[in-house]
Amino acid sequence: MDGIHDLGGKQGFGTIDRNLPEKAFAARWEAAVFTMTRTARSCGALQNTDQFRFAVERIDPVAYLTHSYYGRWLGAVENLLVEARVVSSEELAERVVASGGDADALIAARPDPALGPIAAETASGARRPVSAPPLHELGQRVQTAAAPSSGHTRLPAYARSRCGVIRALHEVWVLPDSNAHGAGEQPEHLYTVEFSGEELWGAGAEPGTRVCLDLFESYLSAADLKKGNNP
């Protein structure tokens, strides 16, 4: 989806703040959120990583930028637990107020009443057996899809409708675009595609830079050699 999470190339965020806690979890509540993703899995509210990433993408966009990483995860866990009717937004709100919280504070979660638990995974991990040969080969020029997706996808907006070169083949993996929605695994070949800075950012790109992305076969088509710059 064209959400706030799709940050690649966005401008205006300023310098990188490196003066931050070095521990994996700066506070206990962060470890609690991490652990609650496992709770969501064990009670069936969460079935796969793609579903979780989409649940993060669906949180409030202002909260996405202001609530830190585990705040975003909390929004996702709450989305999933409420959608699966494991907890209700009302009982959670009551509990927050009872412990002195602000009833009007910005809440990251935005559970969708139309969503609920999806089918369980058929196997662990995301790699699947190869059943068909790859459409593209090493060194081939490819063009990425132009159309945005309103669901989950792993084609970042900055790499839409761009030409690149296949630099590695990774065999077959579960397609996040369908798996996130419980619409089946639809495994596809995965490729590393290399793009030049100029192809992605135009003449203002930093010279001598390249970006490599891991992209699914359905995101790619063989490129017309007459179009686009040579990466």
Next chain:
Amino acid sequence: MSDTSIPALRAEALESLLIEKGLLSEAEIDQTLEFYNERVGPMNGARMVARAWVDEDFRRRMLADGTAAVDEFKFVGGEVQKLVVVENTPEVHNMVVCTLCSCYPWAVLGLPPKWYKDPAYRSRSVREPRAVLAEFGVELDPDKEVRVWDSSAEVRYMVLPERPAGTEHLDERALAEIVSRDAMIGVAVCESSAVRQGL
């Protein structure tokens, strides 16, 4: 109310509800905290880098198949579906990011630092990697190519930094101590005098 306290209170409220429903225990949270704060970190990756610096056959195996190279070590929590190790050379500098979420090679580097997950690093790394590197104190020759790996699927990336000059006398164990987490993300270079902070 600060931005961090809003999710903190809500997380605690959700935690208490799940405990009441018998779906979660405080002990599980304590285990998570202890495991990721005290037991795993970038030392696994640092050991692989040091091995690659002293053992040319291992270096070749690691670059050809990073996943198999991980399997040669018996790391705690060292499972990774596919690891690709990318090598810094005099011609190419590599750096790793995940612009869409915050994918990171947990198996070899532990959980990511906060800046790796923040919008500034995620947005800028693909568009102005040289400016980002300069901010981290890495000034590259303009002729050196910068290759940014945006982890958009389940393949995970780790950088094999260049071995610094003046380390010929160090053995594998001592070399592992100078390999920083940031060097394996690709936002630092290894220094002969450095000592890795943390696990």
